[in-house]
Amino acid sequence: xxxxxxxxxxxxxxxxxxxVSCVASGFTFDDYAMHWVxxxxxxxxxxVSGISWNSGNIGYADSVxxxxxxxxxxxxxxxxxxxxxxxxxxxxxxxxxxxxxxxxSHFDYWGQGTLVTVSS
Amino acid sequence: xxxMTQSPSTLSASxxxxxxxxxxxxxxxxSWLAWYQQKPGKAPKLLIYKASSLESGVPxxxxxxxxxxxxxLTISSxxxxxxxxxYCQQYDSYSFTFGPGTKVDIK
Numbered sequence: 001x002x003x004x005x006x007x008x009x010x011x012x013x014x015x016x017x018x019x020v021s022c023v024a025s026g027f028t029f030d031d032y033a034m035h036w037v038x039x040x041x042x043x044x045x046x047x048v049s050g051i052s053w054n055s056g057n058i059g060y061a062d063s064v065x066x067x068x069x070x071x072x073x074x075x076x077x078x079x080x081x082x083x084x085x086x087x088x089x090x091x092x093x094x095x096x097x098x099x100x101x102x103x104x105s106h107f108d109y110w111g112q113g114t115l116v117t118v119s120s
Numbered sequence: 121x122x123x124m125t126q127s128p129s130t131l132s133a134s135x136x137x138x139x140x141x142x143x144x145x146x147x148x149x150x151s152w153l154a155w156y157q158q159k160p161g162k163a164p165k166l167l168i169y170k171a172s173s174l175e176s177g178v179p180x181x182x183x184x185x186x187x188x189x190x191x192x193l194t195i196s197s198x199x200x201x202x203x204x205x206x207y208c209q210q211y212d213s214y215s216f217t218f219g220p221g222t223k224v225d226i227k
Binding site: 062109110 | 121152154156158163164165166169170175207209211212213214215216217218219220221
């Protein structure tokens with residue numbers, strides 16, 4: 001059974017940093033791209049960042065480019081999102097999602113999310 | 121970047137109704153489109169990929185069609201479990217844009 005478990009969310013002040021993590025199980029982690037998708041309270045889904053199976057292809061939404069860094073550790077079946085210079089508008093539930101293929105594809109499994117709140 | 125729009129934004133329907141949601145892309149995305157269902161407090165669930173391929177385990181009352189810039193999600197006979205918000209997503213380019221969502225509620 002595929003499982004994606006996010007952690008690391010919490011309350012952080014504007015301008016500070018936070019790293020969220022996702023541990024995967026139930027599939028061969030290094031065979032698939034992985035992504036972060038966020039959802040602000042009461043709003044729709046926004047793709048944040050994605051990383052291919054070997055970290056050779058990485059992309060970011062314009063809204064986070066230069067502030068967020070995605071990475072993965074295939075030996076630990078883990079995905080990370082380092083978030084710097086956080087803003088109030090980054091407040092959201094952050095989902096980890098599995099790509100269905102190595103690089104470009106739809107997302108076939110999602111975690112339950114970790115909540116990041118940016119507020120003073 | 122590719123922009124996605126959906127219509128309607130809200131749809132009121134009854135159990136047994138045939139429901140159609142439209143998704144449009146700002147440029148051609150071939151068939152690289154997925155549909156997701158999200159219920160309150162839950163993670164999104166994949167329904168359809170590559171515009172018309174039904175994800176394993178998803179009821180056959182769900183179907184998708186379209187290519188290029190215009191796509192539709194159809195629920196042939198709405199069931200109580202289908203009241204939710206539906207999102208389309210393009211994956212033609214590494215921007216993976218989602219549509220704004222269509223909420224299907226009870227008439």
